[in-house]
Amino acid sequence: MTLKLYGMALSTNTQRVTVVCHEKNIPFELVKVDLFANEHKSAGFLEKQPFGQVPYIDDDGFVLYESRPIAAYIARKYAAQGTPGLVPSDPQDHALYEQAVATEMSHFDPSASGLSFEMIAKKIFFKTDPDEARVAQLLSTLNAKLDVYEEILGKQKYLAGDEITLADLFHLPAGTRLVKIGLDVIEKRPNVSRWWKDISSRPSWVAVTSSA
Amino acid sequence: MVLQLHGFPTSTCTLRVAVVCKEKNIPFDFTLVDLLTGEHKKSPFTDVQPFGQVPYIDDNGFVLYESRAIGRYLATKYASQGTPNLVPADPKANALFEQAASIETANFDVFASGLAWELRFTKMYGGETDEKRVATLIASLQAKLDAYDVILGQQKYLGGNDVTLADLFHLPYGSVIVSIGVNEFDKRPNVARWWKDISTRPSWLAVKNGL
Numbered sequence: 001m002t003l004k005l006y007g008m009a010l011s012t013n014t015q016r017v018t019v020v021c022h023e024k025n026i027p028f029e030l031v032k033v034d035l036f037a038n039e040h041k042s043a044g045f046l047e048k049q050p051f052g053q054v055p056y057i058d059d060d061g062f063v064l065y066e067s068r069p070i071a072a073y074i075a076r077k078y079a080a081q082g083t084p085g086l087v088p089s090d091p092q093d094h095a096l097y098e099q100a101v102a103t104e105m106s107h108f109d110p111s112a113s114g115l116s117f118e119m120i121a122k123k124i125f126f127k128t129d130p131d132e133a134r135v136a137q138l139l140s141t142l143n144a145k146l147d148v149y150e151e152i153l154g155k156q157k158y159l160a161g162d163e164i165t166l167a168d169l170f171h172l173p174a175g176t177r178l179v180k181i182g183l184d185v186i187e188k189r190p191n192v193s194r195w196w197k198d199i200s201s202r203p204s205w206v207a208v209t210s211s212a
Numbered sequence: 213m214v215l216q217l218h219g220f221p222t223s224t225c226t227l228r229v230a231v232v233c234k235e236k237n238i239p240f241d242f243t244l245v246d247l248l249t250g251e252h253k254k255s256p257f258t259d260v261q262p263f264g265q266v267p268y269i270d271d272n273g274f275v276l277y278e279s280r281a282i283g284r285y286l287a288t289k290y291a292s293q294g295t296p297n298l299v300p301a302d303p304k305a306n307a308l309f310e311q312a313a314s315i316e317t318a319n320f321d322v323f324a325s326g327l328a329w330e331l332r333f334t335k336m337y338g339g340e341t342d343e344k345r346v347a348t349l350i351a352s353l354q355a356k357l358d359a360y361d362v363i364l365g366q367q368k369y370l371g372g373n374d375v376t377l378a379d380l381f382h383l384p385y386g387s388v389i390v391s392i393g394v395n396e397f398d399k400r401p402n403v404a405r406w407w408k409d410i411s412t413r414p415s416w417l418a419v420k421n422g423l
Contacts, residue, residue, distance in 0.1 A: 064311055
């Protein structure tokens, strides 16, 4: 049975899964959860995802949520097709991959998603303006973190080493929002810029953004 | 050579690695990184850990940072000793473990570490508690723990019926917020049972007061 992905095409967390499906040539059915109608807070949805968040998958009856575990599960299940090595198997390579995944989650996502929320989502969902003080704080944090990324990416091609992994792809949804907002945090750093151009021009990501 | 753990004796993230070492009976040498003098913000520390944070490990020349990545590496390397299946091998069990670990980072740590900062650590650095932020963080934590209570009413631990790293990862910040009087675990019967179980494990008792 085709993999069922419950979410919304525009949702960053849903996109984190769809890009991996494209990388691995995995057919999937996107079942729309209408966030604007609060469908994710309905009793039926909460039975599957008790935190009321998208996305979740149903893989022939196996239900899983949290976008990064979903992506890792399907990348490992389909290790033999599409882009190889997205989740390395060698113990030390795998550890460096987990280090990079943790880096994305704790050093990139909080400020990148925070800025996206302040400058895009607040207007759409809550019809309110950004909190300028919070934006300044988030931008300061993001710049400090990306200075470190600049250093790391000056020594190796991708975040976990010289091969692309899920850790790089996980940056795509929130990173694309930063570019959309018009922030120059990526473009003003040559190594980060090179890496960003590489990952964001992959056919898998182009497929995601052109169908959103 | 014995595993080298570089960190700070009471640092939550350092203890997150130490508790895994204890669960897996992995001997380690602890090297103090003096956070109070800013040792972690300059070379040579930042040559190894460019984000300027503790801990990192040196496993016979293999250097790794990010406490949860370190925990996974050690639990997998020493799979056959100490508590088994802290990182399950079976694909679906592994996926459910990773789901639980992601919940810890995204739906617990954010709020618990924020509360730890506002109610304890900021004062250590001469700051003031932001009461409004505390209220927001507590409200968010309560909503998340309501979901935990549903999950833990259906299974014994966060990743299934056996303990995994995902449960252990909660111990450092969970303990800090309990010690500063945020008693949200106790208010929910299933969460209370789970918290009592993991926080009284010998591995945690061995390290909780510092290295």
